[in-house]
Amino acid sequence: SQTIHQWPATLVQPVGSPLSLECTVEGTSNPNLYWYRQAAGRGLQLLFYSVGIGQISSEVPQNLSASRPQDRQFILSSKKLLLSDSGFYLCAWTVTGQVSYGYTFGSGTRLTVV
Amino acid sequence: GNSVTQMEGPVTLSEEAFLTINCTYTATGYPSLFWYVQYPGEGLQLLLKATKADDKGSNKGFEATYRKETTSFHLEKGSVQVSDSAVYFCALSASGGSYIPTFGRGTSLIVHP
Numbered sequence A: 001s002q003t004i005h006q007w008p009a010t011l012v013q014p015v016g017s018p019l020s021l022e023c024t025v026e027g028t029s030n031p032n033l034y035w036y037r038q039a040a041g042r043g044l045q046l047l048f049y050s051v052g053i054g055q056i057s058s059e060v061p062q063n064l065s066a067s068r069p070q071d072r073q074f075i076l077s078s079k080k081l082l083l084s085d086s087g088f089y090l091c092a093w094t095v096t097g098q099v100s101y102g103y104t105f106g107s108g109t110r111l112t113v114v
Numbered sequence B: 001g002n003s004v005t006q007m008e009g010p011v012t013l014s015e016e017a018f019l020t021i022n023c024t025y026t027a028t029g030y031p032s033l034f035w036y037v038q039y040p041g042e043g044l045q046l047l048l049k050a051t052k053a054d055d056k057g058s059n060k061g062f063e064a065t066y067r068k069e070t071t072s073f074h075l076e077k078g079s080v081q082v083s084d085s086a087v088y089f090c091a092l093s094a095s096g097g098s099y100i101p102t103f104g105r106g107t108s109l110i111v112h113p
Helices: none
Strands: A003-007 A008-012 A019-026 A032-040 A044-052 A055-058 A064-070 A073-076 A086-096 A109-112 B002-008 B010-012 B017-021 B022-024 B032-038 B046-052 B057-058 B060-066 B076-079 B088-093 B107-110
Touching: A008 A055, A019 A032, A019 A086, A019 A109, A044 A073, A044 A086, A055 A064, A064 B010, A073 A086, B010 B017, B017 B032, B017 B088, B017 B107, B022 B032, B022 B088, B032 B060, B046 B060
Parallel strands: A008 A109, B010 B107
Antiparallel strands: A003 A019, A019 A073, A032 A044, A032 A086, A044 A055, A064 A073, A086 A109, B002 B022, B017 B076, B032 B046, B032 B088, B046 B057, B057 B060, B060 B076, B088 B107
16 A cells, blocks of 8 residues: 655754755655645645656745655755744645545644744 | 635534535636545545545545536535544645646634533
8 A cells, every 4th residue: 555654743943954854655656746835724835746756846936945866755955944934844645647546645744943 | 727715714613513614616627626634733634535526525424525517515524523623625636737736725623522
C-alpha cells in the first residue's frame, strides 16, 4: 500500500536560519507531489508542485524553494527563514493523470520561526 | 479557472444534531469532487469522493451527492458526535493543469456534548 512520510513533525527555528523539510512517498512511482502551507485558522496555500524528477513549479513567489532529487522525494528549503514563514506545512501526492484518485496528505510539519 | 466555495464557520452543533456543510464549485469539464477532514494538529484525510454527476460518496455516516445541475456537493451527516469536531474541506480535481486540486477555505465544525 502507498504511504507518505513527512518530517520533522515540529520545528522551532530562529529567523535567518536555513530550513529543510522532507517528504517521501512509498508504494507508488512517478507521483505528482505538492507542498502546501496552512497559516493558523486559514485554508491551504499551494507552494510548489512537481510532476517529475527535477520538475518544480512555483505557485507563490516567496522565500522558499523546492527540489525533487528522486522520484518519490520532495524537499522544501529556505536559505534564510522569515517570521512570516511560520505555519503548518503539508506534503501531498496523487497518481499522475488520475483526476478521480484524490490526494493523500502527510501528517504535516509545524514550523515556528522565532 | 476552477473555484470552490464553502460556507464559513464555525458551525456549532449539539451532539446528535443534523449536519449540513454547503459546497458549490465552478469548473470546466467534468471534475471529481472530494471532502477532506482535518483533525487538530494533523494532515488532511480523504473523507469521501464522487467522480461523476449524481454519484453519492459516503463514509463514516457522512454523505455528499454530486449535483451537476446546481454545481454543488454538500456534506451531510444525520447525527454528529463530539469526535466529528474538525475542519472540513471541499475540493475538486479536473484534468489539465498538472492536476492541481482546488480547495475551499475549510469549515470548522464544533460539536458539543
